[in-house]
Amino acid sequence: MTFTVTKAGVDELWATLVSRVAAGDRFAGLFAAYRPRPGTETGLVLSAQLAVKGGIDTLEVALPPGTASYPALTPHLGAAFWYERVIHDQFGVIPDGIRGWPR
Numbered sequence: 001m002t003f004t005v006t007k008a009g010v011d012e013l014w015a016t017l018v019s020r021v022a023a024g025d026r027f028a029g030l031f032a033a034y035r036p037r038p039g040t041e042t043g044l045v046l047s048a049q050l051a052v053k054g055g056i057d058t059l060e061v062a063l064p065p066g067t068a069s070y071p072a073l074t075p076h077l078g079a080a081f082w083y084e085r086v087i088h089d090q091f092g093v094i095p096d097g098i099r100g101w102p103r
Helices: 010-022 078-091
Strands: 002-007 026-035 043-052 055-062 069-071 094-096
Parallel strands (some): 069 094
Antiparallel strands (some): 026 043
């Protein structure tokens, strides 16, 4: 089994994720965690997982410390909705672009 981690900006990450799902990879989850960065404040890292033949690929983006929102993945990939809801509930960061939410 293989594991690959790719780091990118949020817009690039979403575009890559959506194109890979369209090409046949399976969306396996979206998670967040605070991760310290040397010499800076602790920032939130968003990690999207893709199930691929023989392993898991992880696409990551580190949000700047104090970020209040990020462009939502849900409008591009509906399966991300509940993951983004949990990220909002746990970390207070708003996924911008989900129509009618948050209320």
